[in-house]
Amino acid sequence: MSDSIRFRAIAEWLAARFSAAERGDMRVLDLACGGGESTRTWAALGFRDVYGIDIRPPNIRQGRLAQRAAPLANLRYAVADVWSIGRLGGPWDVVVCCGLLYHLDRPRAYLELLARAATRALVLDTHYAMPEVPTFPARRKMGRWEMGAEGLPGRLYREYKSEANRNAVRLARRTGSWVNLKSFWVSRPDLERMLSATWQVQVLPDIHPPELWRAVYCCVKR
């Protein structure tokens, strides 16, 4: 599934969920937006304010280049840490969190932060962990099935071999964690149980194949 098709499917869900009039009065925060293609897609839906953040300056530069070439008045980008979400000038009606949760080491803490940050909807596109042996390409970086530091079952995922390796390569990479040497992929049932405590959850069909251990959750606040 290409990024454009994934983002288009999320955009269709947003457009079906919120009318054009509602969108014109809503603010969207796009966490870990990479090169900003997703952020531009949400901005094109006519939300009042769409803010994409990422920790890697080259990613944000890419978003701003596209913005200079074809400006959208409701679109902004900034270099920022996703853990600083409370200092990014909310409240946010919609928070989009694609490709991020599985690069963090405290998924439970981050889901709690997301539940506070988004007043109406959350779109979460993430990997989760399963007990069986992984078959997808990143399997060599996956740890054993275990109870993680937050008291949830799942698997550790190696981001960097050491602090020295992290400091040497993290800026040259366009993706991956920023600080943590390992991420924690939470089990699918625990992820879905935590989401359901705050949100009415819908899984977008046919975006990721099941063997990828990944899903797009479109969530509306209960």
Ligand SMILES: C[S@@+](CC[C@H](N)C(=O)[O-])C[C@H]1O[C@@H](n2cnc3c(N)ncnc32)[C@H](O)[C@@H]1O
């Ligand atoms: C797999 S990419 C996802 C990009 C895009 N959202 C997508 O779904 O295609 C992960 C992104 O998370 C960003 N990232 C990782 N840790 C971050 C942090 N602590 N704060 C902000 N961005 C972070 C990376 O720089 C990278 O752009």
